[in-house]
Amino acid sequence: MVQIEQIFPSLTWRIRHEAMYPELPFDSVKLPDDFEGIHFGLYLDHKLTGVVSLFHRDSIYQFRKLAVLPSAQKAGLGSQLMAYILDFCKIQKATKLWCNARVNAKEFYFKFGFHETDRTFFKDGYDFVIMEKEL
Template structure:
């Protein structure tokens, strides 16, 4: 299986750009709050194949820039990592784990127990919805 480790915000950029916004440069893939986030990488045979960033606010935690290299998608790695990240929040005073999901990925997240909590909206020409799961 994959090995999940904490990584730096800088280490997330290449995969963020390649998977999420290949038409833009890496600078476009930065998040203003990156320096405040918790960043995770999934390694397979020593190679970084997936990244995720978490941002804590009062009682919730937000997932941003969750991306897996295309050749490793559909193999269960994303489910494993997302379940791992949710489990890591136990014991923290947080009630909600949430994110903006691309509409094309809704089925994946529904299968992991997340619910759609908004109407669809546009970000840079891509349709998204908010999704969340209660942690309590």
């Protein structure tokens, strides 16, 4: 059973750390503006298994730190989180949704209609590209 609900920012940190940056210190997954964002948790059989965080300026939304525990990856849970935040953004009348995507995850975002921009960067050992979707 999968359930997605809004959660407190600090609940995202463990999942982010385990799924995205286990080699870095725990505090490295905390964002300076975490307490200004909207955070969602995906519960699989009542266990917090995936997270994503949304931030916005006016009608433009950015999602950050979409993460699913390694033991639950490749089961469609990230896709469920993505579909949820796309619906949420549409309800909020967002005009655009964007993210800093790891280059090796571009195909995942293409499935949801995101396109690459020409803006790229390197951080924490990973290559990133900014991807966006008009809503």
